[in-house]
Amino acid sequence: MACGSKLLQVRGTACCRTPSVNVSNGETAVEDTAPSKRLLRLYPRYRKTSDGPLVIAEIGIDAIRKDCPHADAWLTAVNTGLTRQR
Template sequence: MVGVLCEGQTEENMVNDFLAPELVEYGICLVPTVLVTRMPAGGPGGKGGVSKWAKIEKDLRKLLAGTHWAAVTTLLDYYGLPLDSPGMADRPVGSAVDRVTHVERRLADHIGHRRFLPHVVLHETESWVFAAAEQLGDWVDDPSLAQELKRQADRAGGPENVNDGPETAPSKRILKLHPRYVKTQDGPVAVVDLGLPALRAVCPHFDRWITNLLDLVPR
């Protein structure tokens, strides 16, 4: 079993609906755990969105204490990752992949556990939805949405290069084009329809993460 520390409900749904069913065929059982990060007044704790690295680290170390895990990984968005997270303050000048890979190395070094396989999504899981533009357009019955998402992804140089600005991050772009978009439902549905091989083919950083997970399976 592989524990997956997820940023929120969208990421949890991506694991349960998409990644777990795909990877179980390879002998990998993914089990998500969601960060509980907010306590609204008069209500239960909220899920998703974390402002401090200490919260992530606490939950990571708690997961890693479980000896039943073959590995523990993360499904955290690079967009909005706490600025006090290891590697964020000294990110190199270069491509988005260079920067996020640097952060992942620093996370691994900081945690210092042989079973920890950090993964930070470029730039959000909605990047995967950009890859599934056609499937999302079919799901919401809006072919023009699919065309525009494809255009923006192509212009950026691929879905993972759609950037992380407050107004231009993948989720912000999708919501601007389709205000009825429901992150926790519509995105996972589209990505499930796209399928793992197709997503790996257009998202190299995601592909490397999947390769690392598959390497856990004895040959």
């Protein structure tokens, strides 16, 4: 996975944008705007399952939560669900 300035470029471009939704003929389709799809456009060799954890480790979960309210809300919900199961 890319490091340094390339990672910052990817982070600035792909972080925390809600995917766009198109509605046509009564059907809803999510455009190719998911963060992983935008990462693939910037870095074609990106692999979500192997590079994703490396990106998180490089950026840091606290920075992701700070910069992306959607990710923060999702992580909070997951943590709350796990806490309730104990």
